[in-house]
Amino acid sequence: MRCLLVDDNAAFLETARSLLVRDGLTVTGTASSSAEAMRQAGELQPDIALVDIGLGPENGFDLARDLAARGIAVIMTSTRAGDDYADLITESQAAGFLAKAELSAAAILRLLGLPPG
């Protein structure tokens, strides 16, 4: 599974990437903005995208919709509680929500209904 990470916080991006790679997930790229994310998506053709809800001044859900339209499975993530965003997540055609604190390859695969490993 090839994964694109989208977050405006550089420290998190780095930590997340090394964690997921260690877990055995392929991180094809990272982006800090919607524009960068769309460009990377076009170039790298990832299967999964992890998108921060609070993408700086931008709305992560808009990006999620655009990525999902390309057939990419989108998982929303946030420091904040996910149940606040339940409706928005559903409407955005994202696959689901994963709290940043619980980030792991296994959690991602579980969320997508894919077998672990």
Add this chain to the structure above:
Amino acid sequence: MDSSSWPARGAGHQEAARLAGEQAALHRVATLVAKAAAPEDIFAAVAEELAQLSRASIAVVLRYETDDAATVLGCWNSAGAPARVGTRLTVSGEGIAVAVLRTGQPMRAARFAGPPGSVAEYLRSIGMRAGIGSPVVVDGRLWGVVITATTRPERLRLEDEHRITAFAELAGTAIASAQARVELREIAEEQAALRRVAMLVAGSAAPGTVFAAVAGEVGRVLPEADFAMVARYDADGGIEVVGGWSRAGGHRLLGRRSELGGRNVSTAVFETGQAARVDYLADGGDAVSTAAREIGMRSSAGAPINVEGRLWGVMIATSVRENALPSGTEQRLAAFTELIATTIANAEARQELRRVAQEQAALRRVATLVAQGASSPAVFHAVVEETGLLLPADATVLMRYDADGFVTRVGKWSRPGIDLPSGERSPLGGRNVTTLVFEAGQAARLDNYGDDAGDAAVWVAAGLCSSVGVPISVEGRLWGVVVALSMSAQPLPADADARLAGFTELVATTIANADAQAELTASRARIVATADETRRRIERDLHDGAQQRLVTLGLQLRSVQAEMPPGLGKLRANLDRVAAGLTSALDELREYARGIHPAILTQGGLEAALRALARRSPVPVTLDVRTRERLPERLEVTAYYVISEALANAAKHAGASAVHVGIEQTGDVIRLSIRDDGSGGADPLRGSGLVGLKDRVAAVGGTLSVQSRPGEGTTLLAQLPVSPARLSSRGAVMLARLVIKGSASEVPGGPLGARTRLARTVPGPRMAG
């Protein structure tokens, strides 16, 4: 008669016969007196008997008047037409009348010379050459004189003097008793007349009725008068008849106007302020007398009517016959003029009272509006309408002076049928009241307009005749002006500016209030907005800073744990504890952050945030959101906090099992309702959370109410206006009532006008229904 005057015995039959005749004549007259015949009959008899006995050419009974005149009361002239009874002659020059007046004794005269109109001249003019006169004494004072005169002086003899004295004494007696009777009758008549008028006055009859009644009564008590009038002096040097009577009837006197000036009673009374009389002499050569005679005026008497110290008008009696009005007529009018003055003073006082009462009522109505916090447009409209009806004016406008040399019309009223020129803004300049008030800072008035009327020209073309403007000063500076306009020839009342003064103060108060209110509202809104912004910033800083770092820290810890070689159970357990602690810290921080500001509200909008609230609420919540579009941000924030606090109360205090939250928009008002089925009895002042909500809701111009009867649950209702700084609902209702009731047209937008929708800072997904 003393015996020394008797002729010697043997004077002869002729003498005896003459004496007998004299006795008989005296007896005839005495009989008349005893029978209380009318004085004029007695005087006529005296004159005739005396003339015949004396073989004089003329005998005349004259009454001395107070002004060196004498009135003919009886006259018999063998030579031709006797002088008419009632004729007034002056007592001047040389002659019997003058001499008797001066001495009080019987006098003879062989020469008559006097100015025209005098007794002497009259006698001379009819050819008299000699005469005798005897004083008539009544009640001890010189009342008049009886004169016989002859064309042939030789006819006068000594005994004629005795004879004339005897008749004069008889005349005196007759007059005394007749006078007493007449006086009594006159007094009684006059009293009755005065009483009739006094009853009208006491019954608050209309002034016109009283004036007409007085004129009629004067005619009744002055038999010599042919006309009687009550006339009022006008401010422009004219005089107008306000009550009239004519003996012949059929004369339209009421409403007649003329200018003062010339030789007449109205002018004389006006100039001197005293009673006056004017006689237009039968042969007076001056132009006025001639003209007066031509129209038949013979004499006039007038008494001033003073109302509360000022000369108001005159009461006039006029005679057109040869008989002049008797002396003392103007004094008799005085009693009537006092009644007239009382009536006028009463009527004016009542009118003034009525006007003051109306003015007070109008001021009270407007003041009530101001006290109830009505909007400025509502007060402006009330002021122009009330003042327009009160003055009364044809139209009233309220103008605000703008900073750029223009004025804006913020209130207008006009009588039905009068259309005001359109146009809210106009430039200052030209000769019109609005500009004059602006330049002088004081009230101004114009009663005539020229070509230089500036922007008022369009009004002048529509028929403007006069206008009054009173400045409105708010906290020491000139803010605007109230202008009352009159289209008819009738100018606005002289004290219009004073009457408007009270209203301008109310307008100034309203504006000051509204300014203060607006200032307060804006200040509150700023404070709340600043506080909310601060909270957002804190939440964002927390999120971007500490929370992110902690999350990253936790992931790093997990990495460390994953890379641990197996077997280090204790170390692993310790690390697990650290991880758990970190997770707890994160969770706590997340909760705090959400309490400070719910990010979902900014990112997802009110409905999403409410759904989140509902999900977290320990008490089941039903959401009924009926608004279709996103609301302005400040309203979404306010609504969120209101609902959040209400839900917390329902869970914490009310012991409710279910809560219903409703949001809907009616017109320009958002209505929130949070209803729980708990125990009720919430005291809106007790829970500090609710007090804070009241402030927050008020800061956006809304209202909050709590219904919480014990046992019936609690309902929180909030109404939030969508447009900022709108009327409170009560002010809107009052304005609506005024608009429906009165003739107001559009309500100007003014400073409270245009709506603005606050831009949203974060675009959000559209909410479905």
